Structure formats: C-alpha cells, structure tokens
Amino acid sequence: MNSLLAEIRHNRMLWLLVFVPITFIAKQLNHEAHTLLFILSVLAIVPLAALLSHATESVAAKTGDAAGGLLNATLGNLTELVIALTALRAGEYMLVKASIAGVIVTNTLFMLGMCFLLGGLKHHVQEFNRLSARTQAGLLFLATIALMLPSAIAGVDAIDTVAQAGYIRELSLGLAVVLIAAYALGMLFSLKTHRDLFASAAHGEEDGEAPLPIGVALATLAGVTVLVALTSEVFVESVQQAAEDFGMSQAFVGFIVVALVGGAAEMASAFSGARKNRLDLSVGIALGSASQIALFVAPVMVLLSYFIGPAPMDLQFWPGAVLMMFVATLAAAFITVGGRSAWFVGVLLLMVYLVFAMTLYLLPPKVA
Template identity: 75%
Template sequence: MKALLSEIRRNPLLWLLVCVPVVFAAHSMKPEAHTLHFLLSLGAIVPLAALLSHATESVTSKTGDAVGGLLNATLGNLTELVIALAALRAGEYLLVKASVAGAIVANTLFMLGASFLLGGLKHHTQEYNRVSARLQAGLLFLATIALLVPSAIVEADAGAGTAAAAFSQKLSVGLSILLIGAYALGMLFSLKTHREFFGTASHGDGDGEEPWPIGLALGTLAVVTIFVALVSEVFVESVQEAAKTFGMTPAFVGFIVVALVGGAAEMASAFSGARKNRLDLSVGIALGSASQIALFVAPVLVLLSYIIGPTPMSLQFWPGAVVMMLIATLTASLATNSGRSAWFVGVLVLMVYLIFAMTLYLLPPANA
C-alpha cells in the first residue's frame, strides 16, 4: 500500500482521482447535468487508466509481454463491454454497434499507430515479434469477414422484410458461436501448443522504476477495473446529451469518443510500453484487444441481446463501418509485416484513423 500511496503523491496526474467520488456525487445530486457528468467522467477515467497502466506493467514484469498484453487487453475490454451492455439494455443498438466497430478500429489504428509514433520518437527503430502480430491480424481478418457476410450478403440475397430479418438473426447467432470458438482456439495456439513462437523480441530499456509487489498490482487491477466500469456507466448515460452540447453526431460519439474513452486504460499501457522499448507489449495490447472485441465481445453481445435486450441484435453493421474495419485490418497487416517499426510508420497508420474520424464527423451513417 505504501508503494501505491507513494505513486499517487509522486504523479500529479493521479491527483485527478478526486474526480472519481465527485462524479458519483454529481450523478446522484444533479442527475440532469449531463455535460457536467461527461466532463467529470473523462477526468476520472484518465487517472484510473494511469493506475491500471502501472499495475499492469508490474504484472507483466513477472509474466512477460505476451501474457501481459493479453491480460491488459482483457481488463481494458471490460470497460468496452460495460459501456456496450449499458447501451444494449437501453436498446440503443446503433451506439452498441458504433462503439464495437469504433473500438476495433481505434485499437487497430489509433493505439497501434500512436505506439509506433511515441516509441519511434525515443528510439530510432524498434523490433517486435511479427509472428504474434500476424496471428492477431489474421484473427481480425476472420472477424471482419464474419461481420461482412450479414452486412452485405443478407441484403443482396435475402432481400428485405421479415424473412430477411429472421435469416440475419439466425446467421448472426451461428457466426457468433463460430467466432467465440475461433478466439478460444487462437488462445490455445498462442499460449499453449505453440507458445515458443510468441516470445518477446524487445526487452525494454527500463526507467528506474521499481515494479509493485504482485499482490498489490493484482489488487489494484481488480479495484481500478471496477471503478472504471462504474464511471463508464455514468459516461454512457451522459455522452449522448453532452454530444449535442459540443455539436458531435451520434455516429461520431459511438465510433470515436466512446471507443477512445473505453480504451483509455489499455492505451496508457500500450503507449508506456512503446516508450520503454517494449513494443511487443504495445502491439500485443493493440491487436490483441481489437481481435478480442471482434471475436469475443461482439459475439457475446449478440447472444446477450436475447437475454437483456428489448429485441435480438444482429451482426449486421452499416456498410461504412464494415469497410472501415476491413481497411483497418489490412493496414495493421501491412504495418506489422516486417517486425520492425519507426516513427513514420506510426504517422501513416494514424493518418488512416484521422481520415475515418473526419469522415464520420462530417458525414455520419444514416442507419445501423
């Protein structure tokens, strides 16, 4: 506990933790102040993300970057899952699908590109395990194909009406089960049967900071993840009304804002790892998180919609979202093909993301 208190005193960013109780108090006393809730929840998620980053780095110092990247991606995606579940219960399927697609694209392009850029600004070139990157990119491509089928082929071959909707629902359930199975087999392949291919290529240069004891790190991970989930509930309740105040469209909010806020914790860890020349950790978090959302979170949301949603949700996304996810996957495959990176590679990847963000801000999709 002394290490945690010392870190809070040393890091001014963590002083923003005061926003955590304030956001809950404001939500209780002024439930209609959506813009205030939005700003306070943003202020609360930032220091929580920093704590999560430090705790995860302490764990990965004991487990290695491959397992650490998976751990961070899993914990980070709990936030996206909580945000999506809150929208799912409310029947806001456009927000659910936009946040899922946005999280995939943000992790694949923004997190990966920013990691390459930040790491490249400090180190001339960086290396990472391209076998692991290829596996994650392959899983992403598989998930994109699964999302493309109900979004394109259903409308082309099944037409419109009740029959087409029923076919889309059945297809979505079947595809969801296949994707979850593929994700489980991918984990078995990388962590069990062929784990010798997924070692760390870069071991980092260190920064003089002592890692926390493993007990403190795991306890901090658990507690901070719970607080991130609770703050995310307030965030998702306020984001739509606050978006109107700031002139943002619903599609931009779901695809860009919710995705970036939901991934703040894992982004902090990825950026920190890149600066410390631990690019295996950064690439593992970015691509691992994106593939986890595409292969696990999205299918689970489809299945849970039959239990907690007002109506079943399908895997049918609007065409623009599918195109962006496909382009993001291909971009990640090209950028990680060599196993080496420099700062300009990050710029190129980030430019693709900025093109998407600008397009959605000016021309949102008409329907889900």
Template identity: 70%
Template structure:
C-alpha cells in the same frame, strides 16, 4: 495499501480519481446537466482505466503466462466492455456497435500508428516479432469478415429475415470466441517459441501483492460500472448539445478514453525500443474487442438488452474495420518500422475521424 497509495501519489494521471465522486454526486444533484455529466464521466473513466490496467498487470504477473494471457483477454478491455454493457442495458445499440467499431479502428490505426511514429522519431529503424504481428493481424481480419457477412446479407436484394440475422450472429459469436481461445492456446502454449520478443524487457514497475491487486480490481470495476452508467445516460443529450452524434462519440471518444491506459503503455514501450510490446498491445487489444468483447455483447444482449443485438453493422463501420485490419496487416508484415510508417497509419485514422465528424454514419 501502501503500494497503491504510493502509486497514486507519484502518478499525476491517478490524481484525476477525485473526479469519480464528483461525477456520482453531480448525477444526484444535477441529473439534467447532461453535457457536464458527459464531460466529467469521460474525464473520470481515464484514471479508472489506468488503475484497472495497472492492477491487471500485477495479477497477470503472478499467475503465469497462460492464465495471465486469459486475464488480459478478459480484463484488458474491461473499461470498453463495461461502457458497452451499460449502453446495452439502455438499448442504445448504435452506441454499442459504434464503440466496438471504434475500439477496433482506434487500436489498430491510432494506437499502432502513434507507437510506430513515437518510436521511429527516437530510433532510426525498429524491429519486432513479425510472426506475432501476423497472427494478431490475421485474427483481426477474420473477425472483420465475420462482421461483414451479416451486413452484406442485410444489404442484399433478398434481405434476410431478422430471425436469420440473429441466429447467424449468435453462431458467429460462439465461433469467434472459440477462435480466440484457440489463438491464445497457439501463441501462449503450443507454439510459444514463435512469439518470443526481439529483445527481452523486464518490468520496471514493482508488482503489487496479489490481495491488493485483486481488491483494487474489484473496487475499480464497480466504479467504472457506476461512471459508465452516468456516461451512457448523458451521452445522447450531450452529443446533441455539442453538435456530434452517439456514433461519433462511440467510434472516436469512447475508444480513445477506454484505451487511454493501454495507449500510455504502448507509447512508452515504443520510446524504449520495445516495439514488440507496443504492437502486441495495439493489435492484441483490437483482437480482444473483435473476437471476445463483441461476441460476448451479442450473447449478453439476450439477458440484459431489451431486444437481442446482432452483428449487423452499418456499411461505413464495416468498411472502416475492414480497412483498419488490412492496413494493420500491411504495416506489420515486414517486422521493421520507421517513423513514416507510423505517420501513414495515423493518416488513415485521421481520415476516418474527419469523415465521421462531418458526415456521421447512418444506421
């Protein structure tokens, strides 16, 4: 247990873990204080996400590249997945779809753009593996196409029936999961030599014992699930009180909070001139959401949700995801970057954020 306690002692972010019991107690004593519960749950999820990411890194480091990649695929976005599952059980499909779109947009624009900007402010020119970035951006574009098709059919003059839309969504979900598995096999096994980093940077953190990492992973997963329930129950009323909508909360707030731990890692790597890691985290996380988390949620809705969920997004969300994937493709196509490239990428994200705040998308 000493490595965990030492990590908490020397990492100020983990001191916010004290908010976890505060949130759970507040839920019991003041269940009607929706705004307070919303703010506390958001603040509590951030250190839990960071601890979850830290434990996942330690487990993946001891299992080899292929299994480690699979672990990162399933656990790297576990915070967002648990929040979305809680919303799924509550039937808040607007929040679920907003969180999916928000994670894709935030990771491929905000996380990527901020990494390029922060790294570029320290280094004149930075380089990274163009092949790896192209693969991730291509997979992300594929996923946005899969989400575009049901939305286009629903908007057509001869609107497709609900049964057809659900059947199409299930078929596309299975296809996306298979595609993601093939992408992992391609990059981690059959053609791994194409994806070697420009520079090798070893881990500067001491890995935890496997038993401690697994125990922490299990405990934090339970806590994230509990706090996510509080978040989902309070978000609608809190959004009204704060003058925002659940769609804005899902696309902006949930994505920023759920990806906080990954963002810290990506930004730190960029400042150390390890842009391969930064780009890999940003695009890899977006791909995980699009090709793994989103289709899993569609399939899980048949077991957990009050009604089945489909891949039909409102037009504004589809447009943002498509623009984000195209922007990420253009930005990472050269394998080189400077600070202004990051600033331009961030500008696209800020445009979306301002638009959503002033005129939220309609469902």
C-alpha cells in the same frame, strides 16, 4: 495499501481519480446536467482504466507467463466491456456497435501509428516479432470478414424485410459462437502450444514500475471494476444529450470518444513501450486488444443481449463502419508483415485514422 497510495502519488494520470466522487456528487445534485456529467464521467473513466490496467498487470506478474497472459488478454479491455454492457442494458445498440468498431479501428490505426511514430522519433528503425503481429492480424481479418456478412445480407433486396431480420439475427448468433471459438483457439496457440514462437526480442529498456502486492491488486481490481460500472452508467445516460450539445452523433462518440477514453491506459503503456524500444509490447497491446474486441467482446455482446438487452442485438454494422474496419485490418496486416518500422509508417496510419474520424464527424450514419 501504502503501495497503492504511492502509485497514485507518482502517476499523474491517477490524480484524475478526484473526478470519480465529483461525478457522483454532480449526478446527485443535478442529474439533468447531461453535458457536465458526460465530461466528468470521461475524466473519471480515464484514471480508473489506468488503475485497472496496473492492477491487472500486478496480478498477472504473480501468476506466471501463461496464466498472466490469459489474464491480461481477458481483462485488458474490461473498461470498454463495462461501457458496452451498460449501453447494451440501456438499449443503446448504436453506441455498442460504434464502440466495438471504434476500438478495432483506433487500436489498429491510432494506437499502432502513434507507437511507430513515437518509437521512430527516438530510434531510427525498430523491429518486432513478425509471427505475433501476423497472428493477431490474421485473427482480426477473420473477425472483419465475419462482421461484414450480416451487412452484406442486409443489402440483398430480394430477401423479404421480415425474413431478412430473422436471417441476420440467426447468422449473428452463429457467428458469435464461431468468433469466440476462434478467440479461444488463438489463445491456446499463442499461450500454450506455440508460446516459444511469441517471445519478444531481447532488446529495449526494462520497465521499472513495481507491481502491487497480490492482495492489494485483487482488491483494487474488484473495487475499480465496480467504480467503472457505476461511472459508465452516468456516461451512457448523459452521452446522447451531450453528443447533441457538442454537435456529435452517437456513432462518433462511440467510435472515437469511447475508444480513446476506454483505451487510455493501454495506450499509455504501448506508447511508453515504443519509446523504450520494446515494440513487441506495443504491437502486442495494440493488435491484441483489437482482436480481443472483435473476437470476444463483440460476440459476447450478441449473446448477452438475449438476456439483459431489450431485444437481441445483431452484428449488422452500418456500411461505413464495415469499410473502416476492413481497411484498418488490411493496413495492419500490410504494415506489420516486415517486422520493422520507422516514424513515417506511423504517420501514414495516423493519417488514415484522421480521414476516418473526419468522415464520421461530417457524415454520421442514419441507421444502426
């Protein structure tokens, strides 16, 4: 416990944990103050995500490379997964889909772009493992193609509307199974059969952050997961009214806000790694997190919607989201093919992300 308290004292992001009880108290005092509850829940989720990330890394450090890599990949997007599950149970399918698309685009453009920019400003040219980046980009490309197909069927006028809805649901269910299988095989390839090909280059500064003891880490993992779930309920309940007050659509909130808030801890780790010339770590976090959302979280949401949602959810995204995911995937594939980066490469990725954010804010989708 002392190690956990020491971590909270030394990590300024974790000082925001004070907003966790404040959020619950505010909800009890005035559950109709949606805008205030939205702001407080965002401020509470950020440090919870950071603490969750640190606990996951501490457990992974005790379990060995393969098991640790599997644990990091499985729990790396737990914050986004809990938020999506809460929205799914509430029937907020636009928020679920927007958050899925948003994390994919945010990680491949914003997170990766900021890593290249921050690392490039300190180091003239940086190198990273091309095979690892190409594998993740390939998985992302597969997922993007799969997510495009339901939207393509929806655009066929020759199919009856009722029959079309049935086709899309059946196709989404089949695609969910295929994507989860691809995710499992990708994990087997990178963590087991060809693990030696994914080794990081021996350069960069070592991270001096000490892991938590295994018992404390497991207890922290369980406790923080519960707090994230409770805080996410407040977030989802308040997001619709708060979005209207701020002049934002639900799609913009899911695409931008949820992606940035849920990935805050991962971004901090990726940015720190880039500054320390550990770009393999940064690229792995950015592309690995994006591919996990596309190949695991999205299909899991489809499968779980049959059990906890008010109706089955499909993988039909609005056309703008499909285009943005496809462009982001292609950009990641082209940018990482050479295994080298500089600060201007990061600027280009950030500019593309800014264009997407401005377009979504000014022209929100009319349908889910």
